[in-house]
Amino acid sequence: MEIKKLLELGLNILGEREYLNGPLDVILILSYLLDVDKSYIYTHGDRQVSEKIVDKFLELTQKRKAGWPMAYLINEKEFYGLNFYIEEGVLIPRPDTEILVDYILNEAIKNYQGSISILDLGSGSGCIGIALAYYIKNAKVYSIDIDDKALEVTRKNVERFHLQDRVIVMRGNILEEINSLQIDEKVDIIVSNPPYIPKKDIEQLQIEVKCFEPRRALDGGIDGLDFYKKIIPASKKYLKSGGMLIFEIGYDQGDSLVELFESENYENINVIKDLQGLDRVIFGTLP
Ligand code: GLN
DSSP, rough: BBHHHHHHHHHHHHHOOTTTOOHHHHHHHHHHHHHHHHHHHHTTTTTTTHHHHHHHHHHHHHHHHHHHOOHHHTEEEETTTTEOOOTTSSSSOOGHHHHHHHHHHHHHHHHHHHOOEEESSOTTTTTHHHHHOOOOOOOOHEEEEEEEHHHHHHHHHHHTTOTTTTTEEEEHHHHHHHHGGGSOEEEEEEOOOOOOOOGGGGSSSSSSHHHHHOOGGGEEETTTTHHHHHHHHHHHHHHHEEEEEEEETTOOHHHHHHHHHHHHOOEEEEEHHHHHHHHHHHHHEOO
């Protein structure tokens, strides 16, 4: 079948729905299956593809229709200019999280000319710690997660970007055993994008998220703050004096988080808002 005919079939399957970009999704699926760039698809509408590709394409398009996120279908998601390997079972990197990485990169350029150590709690796909290690050449990163799939995907991504010598991937349980992580030095920065959605809000999320992404990476307990309440007090054990604790947070969690930071005597506490003017990141420094 010709590429352009196949794309048409795919578009008909997908139809229209919020959060679904039919024309882009069919092209991404086909370029993934043919292992070519998007631009190849645009310029080779007349090329014939095999029956095997047609079947696989229709299968993935049906899955997309049913709500599967694109990143799980094509095993890839771009984050901060890097293409991460992604599969079902890990949280998909979000553009919002680039704000967190961006802030740390700027701080690192300003304040850390020597070596810098970073602890990423709840690494998921590994995207935060790996992007930091990739762009900060003197950084050493500890990526911690409790989940086997997350550890496996983080390791894959560490290899993908050849960062084995500077990113250490370790299992650790933030909720139950935050005080017994095996980190052999105090670090300059602790960063985390923990699960922070209040349990009752999860059902309101779009189908791609609530039905296909891991609950474990989203559910922050009754008020969404379970992980922050564990990490903030425990962070002092792992952070150097003058070091920074920085989190991604939910859109309305800024005030509660400022209080939690203050109750542990953090200084220079600031909330960064996203482009929509909503709370997105909080940081503070340890005296
Ligand atoms: N930002 C994500 C979402 O809205 C949540 C990520 C998280 O809980 N850390 O789906």
